[in-house]
Amino acid sequence: MSLEKLRASFRGDILQPGDDGYDNARKVYNGMIDRRPRLIARCVDVADVMAAVQYGRENSLLTAIRGGGHNGGGLGVCDDGLVIDLSRMRGTRVNPAARTVRVQGGCTGGDMDHATHAFGMATPGGTVSTTGVAGLTLGGGIGHLTRPYGLAIDNLLEVDMVLADGRFVTANEKEHADLFWALRGGGGNFGVVTSFEFRLHPVKIVNAGPTFWPIEQTPEVYEGIPGIHSRCP
Ligand SMILES: Cc1cc2nc3c(=O)[nH]c(=O)nc-3n(C[C@H](O)[C@H](O)[C@H](O)COP(=O)(O)OP(=O)(O)OC[C@H]3O[C@@H](n4cnc5c(N)ncnc54)[C@H](O)[C@@H]3O)c2cc1C
Numbered sequence: 001m002s003l004e005k006l007r008a009s010f011r012g013d014i015l016q017p018g019d020d021g022y023d024n025a026r027k028v029y030n031g032m033i034d035r036r037p038r039l040i041a042r043c044v045d046v047a048d049v050m051a052a053v054q055y056g057r058e059n060s061l062l063t064a065i066r067g068g069g070h071n072g073g074g075l076g077v078c079d080d081g082l083v084i085d086l087s088r089m090r091g092t093r094v095n096p097a098a099r100t101v102r103v104q105g106g107c108t109g110g111d112m113d114h115a116t117h118a119f120g121m122a123t124p125g126g127t128v129s130t131t132g133v134a135g136l137t138l139g140g141g142i143g144h145l146t147r148p149y150g151l152a153i154d155n156l157l158e159v160d161m162v163l164a165d166g167r168f169v170t171a172n173e174k175e176h177a178d179l180f181w182a183l184r185g186g187g188g189n190f191g192v193v194t195s196f197e198f199r200l201h202p203v204k205i206v207n208a209g210p211t212f213w214p215i216e217q218t219p220e221v222y223e224g225i226p227g228i229h230s231r232c233p
Helices: 003-009 021-028 046-059 109-117 133-138 177-181 216-224
Strands: 012-015 039-042 065-067 082-085 092-096 100-104 156-162 168-174 192-199
Touching: 003 012, 003 046, 012 133, 021 039, 021 082, 039 046, 046 082, 046 156, 046 192, 092 109, 100 109, 133 192, 156 177, 168 177
Parallel strands: 039 082, 065 082
Antiparallel strands: 012 039, 092 100, 100 192, 156 168, 156 192
């Protein structure tokens, strides 16, 4: 696939060195990482992801997938290769009756919490709202809600993804069950996840932080926080 053909079929942005926005698009959370990809494909839908994967494969390009860009080692960006950037794919859909949420592969924890909070529900994510749901979940995912509800992967019901050969598959306990098993902790090694579906739990407000009083005084401490009524046992 030539670059012209990729451009013709692509709805998002394709950035090359020297383009406006290129330097901003190659930045990741860890400011020590300074990599210069040959191409950044900012996808807006699954069709864009499929085209980008095909382009990378046919041109033998080293390929990095970018979700929230929080990986400490900077695995969401590479030198002289292709970055498949999902940061424009941040749609969410809550199904309140089924108590599930589907989020696109570029969503941050804040995007997901914002969508589910309106329904009085949440699922375990991280502790920082700007971390990507994708990298966090594919690595396991531990956060404020892990004690009552487990890791992010314990609540993962299904993913949609584009494999390296360009095929789109849905993986869950029944379809591609081996792939679904591997994804839950295996990191970004199995393809580009375009959306995740999670189980939700009834959660309204979480108060987190250290307390410096004896545990027996917890109800009293809670009563002192404006707007909070003690729900302690
Ligand atoms: C400030 C901060 C707070 C953090 N807090 C927590 C926390 O509370 N709990 C916790 O468990 N972790 C936490 N982490 C760690 C974080 O979960 C990992 O660094 C994770 O890799 C970040 O995911 P990302 O999508 O933001 O990163 P990226 O750098 O975009 O991606 C990380 C990895 O996932 C791959 N990847 C990204 N998107 C996709 C996709 N759509 N499909 C397939 N592969 C993909 C990338 O290729 C890369 O290998 C934190 C990190 C930071 C910097």
